[in-house]
Amino acid sequence: MELEKASARLAPRSPWQAVDLGSQMFRRWAWPTVRIWLAFTLLPFLLTLAATSSFESFWPLVLFWWLKPAWERPLLAWYSHALFAEELTLKELFKRWRHYALPGLMAQLTWRRLSPARSFNTAIWQLEGARGDQVGLRHRILHRAPSNRAGMLTIVLFHIEQFMAYGMMALLYMLIPWQFNLEFSDWFFEQGILQTLVASTCLYLVLCVTEPLYVACGFALYLNKRTWLEGWDLQLGLTRIGKRRRSGTVAAVLLLALLAPVLPEPASAEPTPKHKTNTEQQQVIELLAGEDYMPFETRTSREWKNRDEDASEESSWWEIFWEAFFDSTDDGAERSSKPLNIPDTLIWVVFWALFAAIVLWLLMKVASQIGFSGPIRKRKHAIPTHVAGLDIRHHSLPDDLEQAVNSALEENDIRTALSLLLRVSLATLLREYPVALAAGSTEQHCLRTLQREHGQASGIEVLKQVVNAWVRTAWAHRPVSEGDVRELLAQWQSVRFVEVEHG
Amino acid sequence: MSQPNTLQEAAALASDIEQRLNQALIGQQQVVREVLIALIAGGHVLIEGVPGLGKTLLVRSLGKVLELDFNRIQFTPDLMPTDVTGHAMYDQKTEQFRIRRGPAFTQLLLADEINRAPAKTQAALLEVMQERQITIEGKAFSLDEPYMVLATQNPLDQEGTYPLPEAELDRFLFKVMIDYPDHNDETTLVNMVLDGTIRASLDVDSLTPATDGAGLLAMRKLCDSVLIDAEVLDYALRIVRTTRDFSGLSHGASPRASIALARAARVQALVEGRDFVTPDDIQQVARPVLRHRIQLSADAEIEGQTPETVLGRLLEQVEAPRQ
Numbered sequence: 001m002e003l004e005k006a007s008a009r010l011a012p013r014s015p016w017q018a019v020d021l022g023s024q025m026f027r028r029w030a031w032p033t034v035r036i037w038l039a040f041t042l043l044p045f046l047l048t049l050a051a052t053s054s055f056e057s058f059w060p061l062v063l064f065w066w067l068k069p070a071w072e073r074p075l076l077a078w079y080s081h082a083l084f085a086e087e088l089t090l091k092e093l094f095k096r097w098r099h100y101a102l103p104g105l106m107a108q109l110t111w112r113r114l115s116p117a118r119s120f121n122t123a124i125w126q127l128e129g130a131r132g133d134q135v136g137l138r139h140r141i142l143h144r145a146p147s148n149r150a151g152m153l154t155i156v157l158f159h160i161e162q163f164m165a166y167g168m169m170a171l172l173y174m175l176i177p178w179q180f181n182l183e184f185s186d187w188f189f190e191q192g193i194l195q196t197l198v199a200s201t202c203l204y205l206v207l208c209v210t211e212p213l214y215v216a217c218g219f220a221l222y223l224n225k226r227t228w229l230e231g232w233d234l235q236l237g238l239t240r241i242g243k244r245r246r247s248g249t250v251a252a253v254l255l256l257a258l259l260a261p262v263l264p265e266p267a268s269a270e271p272t273p274k275h276k277t278n279t280e281q282q283q284v285i286e287l288l289a290g291e292d293y294m295p296f297e298t299r300t301s302r303e304w305k306n307r308d309e310d311a312s313e314e315s316s317w318w319e320i321f322w323e324a325f326f327d328s329t330d331d332g333a334e335r336s337s338k339p340l341n342i343p344d345t346l347i348w349v350v351f352w353a354l355f356a357a358i359v360l361w362l363l364m365k366v367a368s369q370i371g372f373s374g375p376i377r378k379r380k381h382a383i384p385t386h387v388a389g390l391d392i393r394h395h396s397l398p399d400d401l402e403q404a405v406n407s408a409l410e411e412n413d414i415r416t417a418l419s420l421l422l423r424v425s426l427a428t429l430l431r432e433y434p435v436a437l438a439a440g441s442t443e444q445h446c447l448r449t450l451q452r453e454h455g456q457a458s459g460i461e462v463l464k465q466v467v468n469a470w471v472r473t474a475w476a477h478r479p480v481s482e483g484d485v486r487e488l489l490a491q492w493q494s495v496r497f498v499e500v501e502h503g
Numbered sequence: 504m505s506q507p508n509t510l511q512e513a514a515a516l517a518s519d520i521e522q523r524l525n526q527a528l529i530g531q532q533q534v535v536r537e538v539l540i541a542l543i544a545g546g547h548v549l550i551e552g553v554p555g556l557g558k559t560l561l562v563r564s565l566g567k568v569l570e571l572d573f574n575r576i577q578f579t580p581d582l583m584p585t586d587v588t589g590h591a592m593y594d595q596k597t598e599q600f601r602i603r604r605g606p607a608f609t610q611l612l613l614a615d616e617i618n619r620a621p622a623k624t625q626a627a628l629l630e631v632m633q634e635r636q637i638t639i640e641g642k643a644f645s646l647d648e649p650y651m652v653l654a655t656q657n658p659l660d661q662e663g664t665y666p667l668p669e670a671e672l673d674r675f676l677f678k679v680m681i682d683y684p685d686h687n688d689e690t691t692l693v694n695m696v697l698d699g700t701i702r703a704s705l706d707v708d709s710l711t712p713a714t715d716g717a718g719l720l721a722m723r724k725l726c727d728s729v730l731i732d733a734e735v736l737d738y739a740l741r742i743v744r745t746t747r748d749f750s751g752l753s754h755g756a757s758p759r760a761s762i763a764l765a766r767a768a769r770v771q772a773l774v775e776g777r778d779f780v781t782p783d784d785i786q787q788v789a790r791p792v793l794r795h796r797i798q799l800s801a802d803a804e805i806e807g808q809t810p811e812t813v814l815g816r817l818l819e820q821v822e823a824p825r826q
Contacts, residue, residue, distance in 0.1 A: 439821070439822045441823060474732075476779035477730070
C-alpha cells in the first residue's frame with residue numbers, strides 16, 4: 001500500500017470525523033459508485049421482483065436483502081483502489097470479482113450476517129484477506145477501545161433508509177389521483193402484492209444512495225482505525241521529511257562538489273531500510289496495538305454531581321447501593337471508557353435478555369392474534385372468593401349447614417337461611433367446577449356460566465332453584481316460605497349425599 | 504284489541520309480540536328483543552348493520568303487529584329539514600298558507616341511513632325525538648303516541664357520511680347492532696322463501712296485530728310499577744358513572760344514560776315476566792344503552808378496542824350489588 005498516493009489526508013480522527021471522511025468520499029465518487037451498485041444489483045433486483053409477483057411471496061425480497069454483504073463488496077473494492085488513485089472500470093471489477101467477493105463471504109452471509117459492524121469488518125476479510133485464526137486476531141485488534149462506532153453507523157443508516165423509503169412511498173401516495181379511492185392505511189399496511197412491489201422498489205432506490213455511502217463510511221472507519229494503530233500519519237510525515245532531506249541532500253552534494261577541494265571527507269549517512277518483511281510489520285502492529293503502546297489511557301473516577309459539600313457524610317441507602325453496584329462491576333473499569341464502568345458483558349447480557357424478551361412477546365402476541373394456543377395448557381380458573389357480594393370463602397361458611405339454616409329459620413330469619421344455603425351451594429359447585437367470574441358477576445350470571453360449561457353436573461339444578469328463591473327474596477323483597485327453604489335444603493343435601501356415595 | 508291490566512298480562516302480551524316479530528324477522532332474536540324493549544320504554548333506536556339484514560322489515564312488522572302508522576325516509580346528502588318535518592306552502596286557490604306535514608308525522612318513523620344527511624337535516628329530528636312535537640312556522644304540532652324513531656346506519660362505506668352529533672346520539676335509548684343470522688337461521692329463511700312460506704319481497708301481510716297503540720301505552724304505564732331496589736338502582740348509576748372515568752374511554756355517558764338504563768331494565772324485567780328488576784337486568788340492557796354514549800380514547804382505538812370490548816371490561820369490573 002503506497003500511503004503517499006492516498007487522495008485523502010490520513011490522520012487520526014474521531015469516529016465521527018472518519019464518517020465525515022466517508023461521506024466526502026461518497027460525494028466525490030457518487031456517480032461511479034451508484035453506477036457500480038446498479039450494475040451489480042439491478043438485474044438481481046428485477047429478478048427478485050419478478051419472483052415476488054409470480055409466487056406472491058416476500059421471501060425473494062428477503063433473500064435480496066440477506067445478500068447485501070455480497071452486493072457491497074464491489075463498492076468496497078472500488079473505493080479501496082480509488083482512494084489510492086486507481087479507479088477501476090466496471091469490466092475490471094467484474095473480472096476481479098472472485099478475488100474480492102469470496103473471502104469471508106460465507107461467514108458474512110451466515111452467522112455474521114446480522115453483525116452491526118459489517119461495514120467495518122468487510123474490509124478485514126476483503127482488503128486484508130485474513131483467514132482462519134487471523135480473522136479473530138484482527139477483529140480483536142481493530143475492535144479494541146476506543147469504539148469505532150461501526151454499529152452506530154449501521155443503526156443510523158438503517159433509520160435513514162427507512163425514513164427515506166417511507167417518505168418516497170408517502171410522496172407516491174400523494175401523487176395518486178383521489179379517484180382511486182386509496183386509503184392511507186391500505187397503502188402502507190396492506191399486505192397486497194402491489195404494495196410489496198412498490199415498497200421494495202422505493203427501498204431499492206434509497207439503497208442506491210445509502211449503500212455506497214454506508215460502504216464508504218465503513219471503509220473510512222477502517223482506515224482511521226489503522227491510522228491510529230499503525231501510525232500512518234507518522235509514516236507519511238517521515239516519508240515527507242525524508243523526501244525533503246533527500247532534495248536538500250542533492251543541493252548539498254552540488255554545493256559540496258564545488259567546495260570539495262577545501263572541505264574534509266564528506267559524511268555518509270547510514271542507508272534507511274526500505275522494506276520490512278510482513279512478519280516484522282505484523283509484529284510491529286501487534287506491539288503498537290498492545291495495551292502498553294495504546295495512545296489512550298483511560299482513567300475512571302466517580303463522584304456525585306451537585307452533592308452538597310456541607311451535607312452530612314452519611315450516605316443514603318441508594319447511594320450505598322449504587323456504590324456497591326459499581327464496585328462489584330469495576331473489574332473491567334480500567335479498560336472501559338464508559339462513564340458508568342459497567343462491563344461490556346453485563347451490557348450484552350442485558351441487551352440479549354431484552355431482545356429475547358421482546359421476540360418472545362412478539363411471538364406470543366402473533367400467536368394469540370392468529371388464535372394459536374399451541375401446547376400451552378388451558379388455564380384453570382381460580383376459585384372466586386365472592387359472588388355478587390356474597391362471601392363464599394371456606395372459613396366464612398358454617399361447618400354444619402343444616403344446623404346453621406335451622407337456627408336461622410328458628411329465628412324467623414329466612415333471608416339469612418337462604419343466604420347460607422346459596423353461599424354453600426355456590427362455594428361447593430365452584431370448587432368442583434371452577435369457572436371464570438369477575439367482580440361484576442351476578443348470581444344469575446354465575447348460574448348461567450355453570451349451566452353453559454357444566455350443564456350436566458349434579459347440583460346445578462338445585463342451585464337454579466336456590467338462586468331463583470334468593471333473587472326473589474333479595475331484589476323483590478318477597479321472601480320465600482320457611483317450608484320452601486327446608487325443601488331446598490333437603491334437595492341440596494340429597495344431591496350431595498348421592499355424590500358422596502358415588503364419589 | 505286486548506289491553507293489559509296487570510303485569511302478568513303485560514308480560515304475556517310482550518311475549519306474544521316478540522314471538523310474532525320473530526316469525527317475520529328470522530334469526531334476529533336479540534335485535535327483536537332490544538327493539539321491543541325500547542318501544543315499550545318509549546325510546547328511540549339507532550340500528551347499525553350492513554344492508555340486507557331486515558331493518559326495514561322489522562319496522563314494517565312492528566307497525567303491523569302493533570297497528571301503528573309507519574313512514575320511511577331515505578336520508579340523502581341533499582335531504583332538507585323540511586323534507587322531514589314538513590313546511591308551510593302558499594295555496595293559490597285559498598290564498599292562504601297551508602301546512603304540508605312531512606313524513607315525520609307518523610308513529611313509527613324509519614330514518615334509513617340517517618348519517619347520509621348533513622347535520623342540519625339530522626338536527627330536524629332532535630325536537631321530534633325529545634319533545635314529541637314538530638314546529639312549523641312557529642306553530643308546534645304534537646305527535647301521536649306511541650311514537651318511535653328507528654334510525655339506521657351502515658358501518659361500512661363511510662365515504663360522504665356525516666357522523667351523528669353527540670346530542671342526537673344521546674336521544675336514542677338504544678343502539679342496536681344487527682348482524683348476520685347464524686347458519687341454521689339463514690337456512691331456515693332461505694327454505695321458507697323457496698317453499699313459498701314467505702315471499703322474497705318479505706312482506707308482512709301474514710302478520711296479525713297483537714295489540715294497538717293503546718295497548719302499548721298501557722304496557723308502558725304498567726312498567727312504572729315494576730319494583731327496582733335501591734341497591735339495583737345504585738348499581739345502574741355506578742355503571743354509568745364508571746364510564747366517565749374508565750381507562751379506554753375519553754368521554755362517558757350522561758345522566759340521561761342513567762335514566763335510560765333504569766327505564767330499560769324495568770322493561771327487560773317485564774318482558775322476562777318479573778315484577779322486579781335484578782342486577783342481571785341492568786347488565787342485559789347496559790350495552791345497548793351505553794355503546795353509543797361513550798367515546799373511546801385514542802389509545803384504545805389504536806389498540807383496536809371497540810365500545811363492546813370496553814363495556815365488557817367495565818361490566819366485569821363494576822362490583823355487583825349485594826343484599
